Amino acid sequence: MNIVEMTNELAELLKGDNARHNLSVAQLVEKVLKRKEGILTSTGAIRATTGAYTGRSPQDKFIVKESSIENKIDWGIVNQPILEADFDKLYSKMINYLKEREELYIFNGFAGADKRYQLPLQVINEYAWHNLFAQQLFIKDNEKSITNEKPFTILCAPHFKADPAVDGTNSETFIIISFEKRTILIGGTEYAGEMKKSVFSVMNFLLPENNILSMHCSANVGFEGDVALFFGLSGTGKTTLSADPNRRLIGDDEHGWSTSGIFNIEGGCYAKCINLSEEKEPQIFNAIRYGAVLENVVVDNETREADYDNSFFTENTRAAYSLDAIDKVITPSIAGHPQAIVFLTADAFGVLPPISKLTREQAMYHFLSGYTSKLAGTERGITAPEATFSTCFGSPFLPLQATRYANMLGQKIDEHEVQVFLVNTGWTGGEYGVGNRIKLQYTRAMVQAAIEGDLDHIETVTDEVFGLNIPIHVPGVPDDKLQPHLTWSSKEAYEKKAKELASQFKKNFEKFAHVSPEIQQFGGPIG
Template sequence: MTLFDHEALRSQIAGRAGSVSANDIAPVLVARSLQGEESELTVDGAVSVRTGAFTGRSPKDKFIVRDNLTENTVWWDNSGAMSPAHFDTLLADAVAALGGHSVLRQDLLAGADPRHQYAVTVMTPSAWHALFIRNLLIRPGEMVEAGANPTQVTIVHAPHFRADPARHGSRTETVIALDMSRNIVVIAGTSYAGEIKKSVFSLFNFHAPRQGVLPMHCSANLGKDGEAALFFGLSGTGKTTLSNDPDRPLIGDDEHGWSEDGVFNLEGGCYAKTVKLSPSAEPEIFAATKRFGTVLENVVLEEDRTPDFDDISLTENTRAAYPIHVLPAIAKGSVGGTPKTVVFLTADAFGVLPPIARLTPEQAVYHFLSGYTAKVAGTERGVTEPQATFSACFGAPFMPLHPTVYGDMLAEKLRATGAATWLLNTGWTGGGHGVGKRIDIASTRRLLTAALDGSLDTVEMREDELFGFAVPLSVPGVETRLLTPRLTWTDAEAYDNQALHLAGLFRRNFEKFGTEANAEPGPRLAQAAE
């Protein structure tokens, strides 16, 4: 990694700025956002903001500087490349664009383990973005102390600056550019705050494996004996919901590292989806949205300024950003011991996968690399029937290295620890979306509890003929027929055809990993049906 004087860059920005305010606390940032007409308060005092044209990430506008460090390490099939010269020009122009503005500086930490920690400075002209990242990263001294020598990171956030593709090597006027050698990030042309959060995660995902740390896009909580459980899953699978359990202290809801000593949270806050949020289904998250200083992104307010979480007229990707300490049960220091249980969450809209299955270590790596869930009809324009979604490592857009790097590390961790791995399907049964019904949350919670407390360790299992994993024949409190999806369909032949179709999708997706990747733990068929 190239040594770089980050404080010189920060001083350069400060010298050009009209003013700089460092480390304002939440009430000050709320007041600034209101004075600047960036936000409005909800009836409960949360900060309601709109992110404009971008209501989600723009992965095609994300670039990594291609230099001696990244040339032969980054998986360029998954990442856009930017030349060092283009990046330097972009950085200089973004710094110049902040000139004359009031710039807000936040000095925060990423990484609850002081030995694997980043000192992240974000400089932005937007008060609500400063509040957002203050909520999301670790505020030094609150729960975690700064380490002796954290890795320095600077994020230049210029949401109103428009990149020039010819001048900056970008694709459009929007750009998220990461220099891995110097740990500098430039974000321009988008007000979606998740780009700030995920740029830190991307840096961590690049550097952590070289320190023997497995970076993970997952939530994590603790059992009564301090053992950790990990929850991997793409959006809509229940990762945040299921890991928020008042009886299991939360380590974190999204980004973690697994070192030789256990699990640690990269962040100090939560970024929860709020679409159709209700106090009965997700009481802890609902309560957090009523807290002063929580940032609500693209949530429509009623006339009395009450959030309407059922209104998705702006986007289905409505979000709440809040510090983790507002939750009732959190792990001390945002760390946990060696994981005892690993859970892969999927929402299978084809109605094929069982609600729970135990995976061998080899199957675990296969499903980790596959990262499967399914979009349902109506969630996106043009989606009229279930569509399989595969995102390697359950977070491909944030994984700069080849997925097999992370897969090999996971395999080593599972072999060394003996952690049990489960595939938990929160999707459909009795048929695909539009025919069957979604597996009820009460049954899912009973299945998860049984996996976490060891109740499933001794139950009789059947081996799935197609996918090869082990499926319990009975679980207390769960309808037995639910455990064998074929029995829940009225047309067994239709189930068989759908199962072959899904197996074929798995097989074809895995081909992108090349001949070196081991596909044997996948579906057992010579040629899956189209």
């Protein structure tokens, strides 16, 4: 099937009697309730459940193997290839399926707050609540922009399922990106996050091709214009720490870094909300109101109040809301070049310093490593803390070679003389189950000192195992909490656990044997 034929089929679908274009939030909320896709909570948010799939399905994600991009993609477990013929068949089947739905919901918007690099989006949904989700997460086209650029189209039909025997998929579920035909197909899953992350994967291909670094990070800006970036995997505190009441939020998850500075890729936030409380995270808590979407959150049948501590459906409960719902947010979501970068890790081994200053080589090493810990009990079979590494803090969403992103980051750090810090939001005084999690008030104080420049001239000591430069003093934090070996009751036990983690760092980094010797020699653990 050629692009002209696809375009004609899509145009016919969009002109159908069942097509509902760019409905307002109120209209979509009415549709969700009328169709019983979700319920209204006490704050006015919609709560929907996603059935069997309460998270992403990475084994069902594919990129179409097309001639124009075939030699650029880092093919493998993350970026699985699928044939153009299989994509074409599924596309036609989905179009015919969607034509027969009682109603379809279409949202037109953008990805990318900087208008010079915006990607037009067209999201077509079988569910009204999915379209509401898209309206919260992507950038609305409030100006009814006219662009000559062909939009990337998302066809999302949860009840349409593939037949692996004939469709070239691994299961009934599929998430397929075609760069040449600028189309994303999503079927067999109700998890709305697949739409968000598919667009991010697309931007992670398109932006570097235009010499813009795409990043899986949150960002905020001080009232004097100082910008900070926060990288970290789920559970490290990225969203919590970037939602600082003393700073303005740029965005909580996806950004581009151009020659002009930072810009948000999205128009909303997709916050994990297990154990959410107003006391700990007031900005997130208060953003969950009319127009927001809660995924898989338990809600009281009578009061309709959300029980954020209840993980009945999943630990991966989520809240999707527009940036407009946050009080201290910068509009548009654009700022200058960052002065500080913070890599967040939740080290359950209890051996990484609460904060350390990184050299350029260490920054490159830890960016490529993307370390945090999985805790005992969070997944079947995990009985003790496990090290987990996600390249560039976002390996499931990187179509290109990881070193492409890392090299761009290194160039940016050099060009703008950015200070980089590694902050451990995990355990101290012992591993998980023995020690204690580092107090949030201490972490906030360390992050504040880092991004405000208070640590630029503080004396440091070098960690004997990891080679990290540890400040000897941070305002608001007891000095004896800064060096992890001083918090353990047994120095021998600390050294044993530290060397255990160091060896896992080294083993993981073996796949980057082709990076510069300086990064390998001076970036990682020395013990």
